[in-house]
Amino acid sequence: MTETDARGAATGTGDRSRPRGVLPALCATQVTSWGVVFYAFPVLNPQITENTGWPPGATTAAFSLALLISAFAGIRVGRIIDHRGPRTVMTAGSVLGVLSILVVAAAPNLPLFASGWALAGFAMAATFYQPAFAAVTRWWAPDHVRALTIVTLAGGLASTLFAPLTAALAGHLSWRMTYTVLAVLLAVVTIPAHALALRAPWPPAPSPPKIHAGQSARTAAHSRPFRMLAVALTLSAFTVSAVVVALVPLLLERGYSTSEAAWALGLGGAGQTLGRTLYASLARRTGVTARTTTLIALGGLTTAALALSPGPYGLLIALSIAAGMVRGNLTLLQATAITDRWGTTHYGRLSGLLAAPTTTASALAPFAGAALAIPLGGYPHVFGALAAVSSLASAAALRAAPYPPRHQADETGRTSGDSAPT
Numbered sequence: 001m002t003e004t005d006a007r008g009a010a011t012g013t014g015d016r017s018r019p020r021g022v023l024p025a026l027c028a029t030q031v032t033s034w035g036v037v038f039y040a041f042p043v044l045n046p047q048i049t050e051n052t053g054w055p056p057g058a059t060t061a062a063f064s065l066a067l068l069i070s071a072f073a074g075i076r077v078g079r080i081i082d083h084r085g086p087r088t089v090m091t092a093g094s095v096l097g098v099l100s101i102l103v104v105a106a107a108p109n110l111p112l113f114a115s116g117w118a119l120a121g122f123a124m125a126a127t128f129y130q131p132a133f134a135a136v137t138r139w140w141a142p143d144h145v146r147a148l149t150i151v152t153l154a155g156g157l158a159s160t161l162f163a164p165l166t167a168a169l170a171g172h173l174s175w176r177m178t179y180t181v182l183a184v185l186l187a188v189v190t191i192p193a194h195a196l197a198l199r200a201p202w203p204p205a206p207s208p209p210k211i212h213a214g215q216s217a218r219t220a221a222h223s224r225p226f227r228m229l230a231v232a233l234t235l236s237a238f239t240v241s242a243v244v245v246a247l248v249p250l251l252l253e254r255g256y257s258t259s260e261a262a263w264a265l266g267l268g269g270a271g272q273t274l275g276r277t278l279y280a281s282l283a284r285r286t287g288v289t290a291r292t293t294t295l296i297a298l299g300g301l302t303t304a305a306l307a308l309s310p311g312p313y314g315l316l317i318a319l320s321i322a323a324g325m326v327r328g329n330l331t332l333l334q335a336t337a338i339t340d341r342w343g344t345t346h347y348g349r350l351s352g353l354l355a356a357p358t359t360t361a362s363a364l365a366p367f368a369g370a371a372l373a374i375p376l377g378g379y380p381h382v383f384g385a386l387a388a389v390s391s392l393a394s395a396a397a398l399r400a401a402p403y404p405p406r407h408q409a410d411e412t413g414r415t416s417g418d419s420a421p422t
Contacts, residue, residue: 021200022200023147026135026151029132029190030128030154030155031158032186033190035161036097036101037123038124039166042244042245044178046252046258047175048175054110057371060366062110064363064364067363067366068363069124069125069363070125071355071357071358073121073126074355077125077131078134081135082134085135086134089131090135093131094190095187096123097120100120101120101186102179102180103116103119104116104120105177105179105180105183129331129335133351136151137335152328153276153277156275157273159244159272162266163266164259164263166178166262167258226350226354228399230357232394232397233393234358235390235392237365238364239393240327240365242365242368242369242386243303243386245366247265248264250382253378253379254311265320269324271320272324272327273328274324276328276331276332278329279328292333293397296330300387300388300389301387302323302326303383303386304383304387308384337354338351
């Protein structure tokens with residue numbers, strides 16, 4: 001990103017003819033989609049396993065299946081959006097999301113429960129951050145950091161709103177009826193919003209900047225910076241996803257109530273929103289490598305603190321908020337990682353390739369956390385192991401520095417232009 005672009009992103013300058021209804025719509029749909037399809041599960045899973053007798057590892061594995069499917073479906077979704085725009089994909093994903101949650105709610109056995117989550121995986125790929133980021137990046141470039149921040153500020157409220165809401169509903173309804181109510185809410189908010197607000201003309205892809213001249217998406221994807229960035233963000237995503245899903249059982253294990261655990265998770269979402277307000281300023285003042293390494297390291301530090309702190313409850317709330325602030329910045333870090341290094345021309349495809357391993361790690365993390373809790377001796381030890389994984393991610397991030405502008409050939413000797421000013 002050039003210095004001029006960075007200033008535009010931070011100040012909000014740029015073309016005022018952009019489709020204004022897109023940002024409010026995506027803010028509403030990201031809050032609702034994440035809240036219903038993702039954040040309701042950690043709150044409801046203890047009730048699901050208690051009422052059905054299904055093993056916690058099996059129900060968490062079904063949820064992980066959804067994230068795994070989302071990882072690979074997201075590559076194709078990114079390519080479609082690059083060429084055709086987001087409206088059809090995100091509207092269809094909203095419909096599929098509603099159907100998937102209804103299947104989960106009605107499932108009489110584990111195979112059908114897992115089938116519902118498999119459908120949810122395709123819905124996630126078509127409605128979560130990656131397609132929204134692709135839409136905003138194309139419509140708002142070069143002001144995309146500002147627009148992405150607005151969308152993720154709203155998305156960060158998903159756990160803040162829906163974790164307590166889900167707990168409140170579950171206090172009066174069965175988990176099946178709770179999911180049914182949430183599915184209706186998902187339909188009312190997301191289907192019309194995506195169908196009506198994303199009708200703006202899809203602009204053509206911009207020409208690559210001069211420092212990227214001659215570079216293809218394939219060349220960028222095979223470069224060392226891309227590979228090391230993928231390693232760093234994958235390990236970090238594993239930690240972040242495991243912490244989010246394991247926070248509730250961690251607090252339950254320490255004697256707190258389901259409501260207290262849900263509020264801790266929800267206030268962590270408020271921390272995400274707070275953290276994202278700081279990202280534009282952070283991006284102006286730091287290089288891309290230092291920013292990536294520092295944020296991942298801070299994620300490991302907050303995870304270690306949660307592992308070592310049994311209470312009091314106020315301290316755990318503060319740590320959850322701090323961890324949420326780091327997560328909020330990490331979301332924007334991943335959203336801008338492609339444009340910071342390789343521009344916007346192939347954003348959908350490259351972000352899909354980058355999201356595949358990170359989302360796969362996010363898919364495996366909840367199951368891994370639940371599976372490791374017994375052999376490791378409880379969730380505090382799980383959080384300690386996750387902090388160690390974050391340290392490995394930070395080390396990988398140090399090797400993800402973009403090539404300098406003078407570096408015009410990749411490891412195979414082909415012209416690449418893999419660099420972008422940091």
